[in-house]
Amino acid sequence: MSAEHSNNGGGWDLQEIQKIAERFADTPGGLMPLLHAVQERVGYVPSEAVPIIARTMNLSRAEVHGVISFYHDFKSAPQGRNVIRVCRAESCQAMGAVELASHIQRRLGIGFGQTSKDGAFTLEPVFCLGNCACSPAIVVGEDIYGRVSKERFDEIIARLNPGVGQS
Amino acid sequence: MATTIYVPRDSSAISLGADAVADAIRAEASRRGIEIKIVRNGSRGMFSHEPMVEVATAGGRVAYGPVTTGDVASMFDADFVSGSEHQLRIGVAEKIPYLKSQTRLTFARAGVIDPVSLDDYVAHGGYRGLRRALDMNPENIIAEVAKSGLRGRGGAGFPTGIKWKTAFDAPPTPKYVVCNADEGDSGTFSDRMLMEGDPFTLIEGMTIAAIAIGARRGYIYLRSEYPHANRALGEAIATAYAKNYLGDDILGSKKSFELEVRLGAGAYICGEETAMLESIEGKRGMVRAKPPIPAIEGLFGKPTIINNVISFATVPIIMERGAEFYRDFGAGTSRGTIPLQLAGNAKNPGLIEKPMGATLREIVYDYGGGTASGKRVRAVQVGGPLGAYFPESMLDVTLDYEAIAARGGILGHGGIVVFDETADMAQMARYAMEFCAIESCGKCTPCRIGSMRGTEVIDDIINKRRSRENLEILRDLCDTMKYGSLCLLGGLTPLPVLSALKFFPEDFGLDAADVDFIGPDLTISANAVTSNAIAPR
Structure with missing residues (x-):
C-alpha cells in the first residue's frame, strides 16, 4: 500500500x-x-x-x-495527498506524543485538521490506533508506524514517493 | 523440505517493519537457494521483541527479535533457518518466561497459528466448542456459559450467561448477535490482536451464541482504525462460509448464521453499546436511554446480545473444555482469565493473559520491567481513558472487578498505561475532559457541556485563577457528570479527573487538604457538594 x-x-x-x-x-x-x-x-x-x-x-x-x-472519518472536502494521523491518546502521551505532535506540526507547517497549501499533507488527530504497546503511533496514508521519534518521523516523510509530497 | 518461518502480520509488528522483514527474508532465501515457507502469524504479544521471527525446528519454534531488515543477511549467515545461535536469538518461543508464566486460554492460538487457515485452526482445537454446542439444546449451552462465570470483558463485567438467557427468553422475532469490536480505549489492543491473530475463535464464539439464542444474523462492529483486523476477519469469514461453518445448515445441523463486518467511522462513543446499535442502523451514534436493554430491544428494535470480542472469543474454550475448567481459574466472583494489556511507558509492553487476581505491581514490574524511560513509575491508568490513575504506592491492588472497584477504579477492558515521573497529571486530567468533549455524542447536557466546562475550569486551576472557587465548581461538575450523564462516557470521565486530583494534587498547585472532599474510594463526600448539584441516586 x-x-x-x-x-x-x-x-x-x-x-x-x-x-x-x-x-x-x-x-x-x-x-x-x-x-x-x-x-x-x-x-x-x-x-x-x-x-x-x-x-x-x-x-x-x-x-x-x-x-x-x-463521524470523524467522513470528510466533506478533499484531503491532502498524504493524510497523516497522529495518536493523541493516553498511552502515546506517556511516550512523548505531545512533543511529537508539536514537531510534526512544525515540520509540516500545519495544525491538526488542516491541509497544507500545496495539498501535500493533511494532519488529523486520532484517538488510539490499538498500537499502544508501540507508542507513540502514527498512520501515514494506510501505513501504521510505531515507536515514532522525531527523527523517525522525518525519515518516514522523506521516504514518501517522489512527487507525492510536492505540489 | 521447506522450513517454515513465521513473521507476524499483527499491525503492531507491521508498525515496526514486519512486512519489510518478511520481504527481506523471502528475497535472501531465494538468493541463497534455501527453501522456506513464510507464514504470517499473529503476534504473541511481546512487543519489545517485535518484529519477532520464528523458525520451526525439531526442538520447537525458535524466536529471534527484534528483527530489522538489516539483520536478515547476518541471520542467514548464522544459519538461523536451523535455529542456530545469533545475537537476536531469544530461544524457543513457548519457553520464554514472559509467555510461559501466562495462562493462555482465550489467546491459546494467537501468535501460534496462521490466522486465516481453517485447517490450522481446526488442527489446534478449533471448532470443537461449536461441534459440542450443536449437540446440545440451547438452554444447556446458556447454562454452560453461565456456570463458567464468564463476565463481559468489554468493561462492564456483566455476567454473559444472564445476558444470553434474557435474549433467549425474548419472543422469537428475528434476533441478533452483535460483537462490539470498537476497541477505542487507549492502552487496549487485545481485541485487535485476537482478530488479527485468531479470527476464527471470534467467529466460532458468535456462532455458538447465535445457536444458543436462535439468531440467524450477526454483525461485528469494527472500528475503522483497524484495517488489518478487517482484512483478517474478511478472509476468515469468507473461508468459514466456503467450508460451511457459516451460512445455511452449518455442518449439517439445520442451523443458519449469517455474519458480516460493519466498519465504524472514528467515533469513540460508538463503543457504547446503544450508540453502536444506532451506528449499525446507519444513524448518528447517539446513545439510547436504557431501559429497554438491548437483550430485549436492541438492533432494529429486536432482541440482541452484544458482547465484546474477548467475551465471544472465550466461549469456544468454555464449550470445548467445560464450564468447570474455565471457572477454576480466577479470584472471588471474577472467574477465568483476563488478557491484560500493558502499554504506555513500559519497558516490556505486551499482552499478558493471567487468571483474574494478579496484582498491578506484578504486571507493571515483573512483566513490564518498569518504565521504558528508566525513570520512576509515577502513575498507572487502569481501564482506559475513563479509568482511574493510581499512584505507585497503590500498585498492590489485585486486578479483579471487585478489588479495583473497592478503590474506586474500573478494570474496564484490561488496559494498563504506565506513566513515568515526567508525567503532568493535571494535564492528563484536563485531557480526560477534553477527550470527553471531543467524543461526546451530545445527547445529554452533563456530558456535552460539563466536559467543555471541565476543561476550562481545570485550566483556571492550573493557572491559579480563583483556584479555590474553581475547584468547587470542578467538584460539583464531576458530581453532576457522574450522576446525571446518560452513559458512562460522561459518567466515568470524572474518574481520571478525581483520581489525578486526589493522588497528585501538587500537579494542580493544590495541597492534599484541598482535595479531602474526595474519599479514598474516589467518591465525592455527599456533604461537600453544593445543594444544586445532583444528589446520588
Whole structure:
C-alpha cells in the first residue's frame, strides 16, 4: 500500500455515486457502508452526492448530512495527498506524543485538521490506533508506524514517493 | 523440505517493519537457494521483541527479535533457518518466561497459528466448542456459559450467561448477535490482536451464541482504525462460509448464521453499546436511554446480545473444555482469565493473559520491567481513558472487578498505561475532559457541556485563577457528570479527573487538604457538594 492510496479520487461523476448508493439501498443500516464506499472512491463525500444518497436511501438530506458530520472519518472536502494521523491518546502521551505532535506540526507547517497549501499533507488527530504497546503511533496514508521519534518521523516523510509530497 | 518461518502480520509488528522483514527474508532465501515457507502469524504479544521471527525446528519454534531488515543477511549467515545461535536469538518461543508464566486460554492460538487457515485452526482445537454446542439444546449451552462465570470483558463485567438467557427468553422475532469490536480505549489492543491473530475463535464464539439464542444474523462492529483486523476477519469469514461453518445448515445441523463486518467511522462513543446499535442502523451514534436493554430491544428494535470480542472469543474454550475448567481459574466472583494489556511507558509492553487476581505491581514490574524511560513509575491508568490513575504506592491492588472497584477504579477492558515521573497529571486530567468533549455524542447536557466546562475550569486551576472557587465548581461538575450523564462516557470521565486530583494534587498547585472532599474510594463526600448539584441516586 502506498501513501497516495488514501486519496485516489478524481474522475468520478454523479452517476457513479448513484450506482454506489444503489448497491446499499436494500442493506439494513446501509448508510454507513455506503458513505465508506463513496469516500473510498472519491476521497471525501462531496456535497453534490448528498441529495442522491438521500433519495436512494429514502432519507432526508438532513439525515444524511447528520451522519456525515457526526463521524470523524467522513470528510466533506478533499484531503491532502498524504493524510497523516497522529495518536493523541493516553498511552502515546506517556511516550512523548505531545512533543511529537508539536514537531510534526512544525515540520509540516500545519495544525491538526488542516491541509497544507500545496495539498501535500493533511494532519488529523486520532484517538488510539490499538498500537499502544508501540507508542507513540502514527498512520501515514494506510501505513501504521510505531515507536515514532522525531527523527523517525522525518525519515518516514522523506521516504514518501517522489512527487507525492510536492505540489 | 521447506522450513517454515513465521513473521507476524499483527499491525503492531507491521508498525515496526514486519512486512519489510518478511520481504527481506523471502528475497535472501531465494538468493541463497534455501527453501522456506513464510507464514504470517499473529503476534504473541511481546512487543519489545517485535518484529519477532520464528523458525520451526525439531526442538520447537525458535524466536529471534527484534528483527530489522538489516539483520536478515547476518541471520542467514548464522544459519538461523536451523535455529542456530545469533545475537537476536531469544530461544524457543513457548519457553520464554514472559509467555510461559501466562495462562493462555482465550489467546491459546494467537501468535501460534496462521490466522486465516481453517485447517490450522481446526488442527489446534478449533471448532470443537461449536461441534459440542450443536449437540446440545440451547438452554444447556446458556447454562454452560453461565456456570463458567464468564463476565463481559468489554468493561462492564456483566455476567454473559444472564445476558444470553434474557435474549433467549425474548419472543422469537428475528434476533441478533452483535460483537462490539470498537476497541477505542487507549492502552487496549487485545481485541485487535485476537482478530488479527485468531479470527476464527471470534467467529466460532458468535456462532455458538447465535445457536444458543436462535439468531440467524450477526454483525461485528469494527472500528475503522483497524484495517488489518478487517482484512483478517474478511478472509476468515469468507473461508468459514466456503467450508460451511457459516451460512445455511452449518455442518449439517439445520442451523443458519449469517455474519458480516460493519466498519465504524472514528467515533469513540460508538463503543457504547446503544450508540453502536444506532451506528449499525446507519444513524448518528447517539446513545439510547436504557431501559429497554438491548437483550430485549436492541438492533432494529429486536432482541440482541452484544458482547465484546474477548467475551465471544472465550466461549469456544468454555464449550470445548467445560464450564468447570474455565471457572477454576480466577479470584472471588471474577472467574477465568483476563488478557491484560500493558502499554504506555513500559519497558516490556505486551499482552499478558493471567487468571483474574494478579496484582498491578506484578504486571507493571515483573512483566513490564518498569518504565521504558528508566525513570520512576509515577502513575498507572487502569481501564482506559475513563479509568482511574493510581499512584505507585497503590500498585498492590489485585486486578479483579471487585478489588479495583473497592478503590474506586474500573478494570474496564484490561488496559494498563504506565506513566513515568515526567508525567503532568493535571494535564492528563484536563485531557480526560477534553477527550470527553471531543467524543461526546451530545445527547445529554452533563456530558456535552460539563466536559467543555471541565476543561476550562481545570485550566483556571492550573493557572491559579480563583483556584479555590474553581475547584468547587470542578467538584460539583464531576458530581453532576457522574450522576446525571446518560452513559458512562460522561459518567466515568470524572474518574481520571478525581483520581489525578486526589493522588497528585501538587500537579494542580493544590495541597492534599484541598482535595479531602474526595474519599479514598474516589467518591465525592455527599456533604461537600453544593445543594444544586445532583444528589446520588
